Amino acid sequence: MGIKAKKVMKKKLKKASSHFSVSARKNEAPDFLPLEGGPGRKIPEQKPPEDKVTVLYIGRIPHGFYEKEMEGFFSQFGKIKRLRIARNKKTGKSKHFGFIEFESPEVAKIVADCMHNQLLFEHLLQVYPIPSEHVHPKLWRGFNYRYKPVDRVQIERKLQNKERTLEEQNKFVENIMKRDLKRQKRIEAAGIEYECPEIVGIIQPAPKKIKFADD
DSSP, X not given: OOXXXXXHHHHXXXXXXXXXXXXXXXXXXXXXXXXXXXXXXXXXXXXXXXOOOOEEEEESOOTTOOHHHXXXXXXXXXXXXXXXXXXXTTTOOEEEEEEEEESOHHHHHHHHHHHXXXXXXXXXXXXXXXXXXXXXXXXXXXXXXXXXXXXXXXXXXXXXXXXXXXXXXXXXXXXXXXXXXXHHHHHHHTTOOOOXXXXXXXXXXXXXOOOOOOO
16 A cells, blocks of 8 residues: 555545544533523532541540540641540549541541551540531630649538538537438438437527616
């Protein structure tokens, strides 16, 4: 085959391929048909929205794995923006769940994939990403506040040692007597012969009368 024949064959192949591509486009079903008539249109492919989740829920946090330990452990994945552990308002003890926010959504995704169901101090951590629309607006209120538990013993000591008025003292003694009577009845019902001692401080001395000397 000569050079001219080869050129003619190439031109025929190009025409055939172009004709086939045009016919294939015509045979494609359109995604959108206008109501007023006219040619159909193909809807452009939309890229899926980027995952920008940066907040993670962490459950089943073991005892002793608190803010400092948690920050030191998870900072190896990336920079931490905020972190908090749910605590009891009265005692300050951990409720064994918390939240952590990373600056990068890629880091948050890696942590959620790697640390979910990981064994830590005999606890399987539960790590779930929280979409941004589901994050409560008050979640990070006071997140950097180091909670100091209330000294309940000191409060109770002050309550018991406070100065009472005469009415308060009488009511206090009356409540003690009621509890003592209930205790005596339970002892008698159990068939135990026991004589309960008297409670000190029940009988108060009468105030002395003051007599003034006659002028």
